Amino acid sequence: xxxxxxxxxxxxxxxxxxxxxxxxxxxxxxxxxxxxxxxxxxxxxxxxxxxxxxxxxxxxxxxxxxxxxxxxxxxxxxxxxxxxxxxxxxxxxxxxxxxxxxxxxxxxxxxxxxxxxxxxxxxxxxxxxxxxxxxxxxxxxxxxxxxxxxxxxxxxxxxxxxxxxxxxxxxxxxxxxxxxxxxxxxxxxxxxxxxxxxxxxxxxxxxxxxxxxxxxxx
Numbered sequence: 001x002x003x004x005x006x007x008x009x010x011x012x013x014x015x016x017x018x019x020x021x022x023x024x025x026x027x028x029x030x031x032x033x034x035x036x037x038x039x040x041x042x043x044x045x046x047x048x049x050x051x052x053x054x055x056x057x058x059x060x061x062x063x064x065x066x067x068x069x070x071x072x073x074x075x076x077x078x079x080x081x082x083x084x085x086x087x088x089x090x091x092x093x094x095x096x097x098x099x100x101x102x103x104x105x106x107x108x109x110x111x112x113x114x115x116x117x118x119x120x121x122x123x124x125x126x127x128x129x130x131x132x133x134x135x136x137x138x139x140x141x142x143x144x145x146x147x148x149x150x151x152x153x154x155x156x157x158x159x160x161x162x163x164x165x166x167x168x169x170x171x172x173x174x175x176x177x178x179x180x181x182x183x184x185x186x187x188x189x190x191x192x193x194x195x196x197x198x199x200x201x202x203x204x205x206x207x208x209x210x211x212x213x214x215x216x217x218x
Contacts (some may be wrong), residue, residue, distance in 0.1 A: 052174075053153040059206050060176040060197050067141040070133060072110040076103035080207040083200060089119050089128060089139040091164040091214040106132075122162070123218040139213040145195045148178035158194045162217040166196065170210065174199045190216045
């Protein structure tokens with residue numbers, strides 16, 4: 001009988017030692033550093049910005065092609081029916097006198113060749129009265145912006161003595177800029193020209209909300 005109790009005690013002690021060993025192993029495993037499943041936020045953010053910039057430039061390239069060809073039907077597809085499209089001949093966006101067109105009004109103006117008032121001339125203050133084709137030649141695609149010397153996303157490249165209020169009029173909106181530093185050396189760069197396209201996004205689609213032309217002003 002004594003031998004029986006002795007064997008029973010030995011079995012109990014052995015079982016306790018094995019359980020303690022397993023508990024220690026489990027504790028050691030949980031103390032190991034866990035490899036993160038998601039990449040660091042900064043790298044994801046940088047990648048997202050790069051993708052957004054690429055999309056803005058690609059969309060701008062498509063729009064510049066429509067501006068060059070005066071393809072008003074295709075251009076109207078980039079205009080939001082509620083936000084519409086504003087045209088500004090200079091950096092300062094005059095929301096009172098600038099011409100603002102809906103998709104329908106844009107196509108109608110092109111078909112009828114109606115004379116519209118697009119703002120006022122720098123210096124003289126006289127009203128800019130032109131049909132849409134004339135305005136595009138003078139204040140939209142007046143240079144080959146598809147082959148601009150410099151381009152940027154959400155960054156102003158050029159600036160003259162005219163107030164630039166784009167960010168105040170369209171806070172939080174994206175824009176692209178296409179810039180020529182000058183054409184005739186005798187003007188020492190004062191004949192620079194730039195075009196800015198302003199965008200707003202809704203339901204994963206970019207809409208063109210403003211076309212802003214800029215140049216040296218008096």
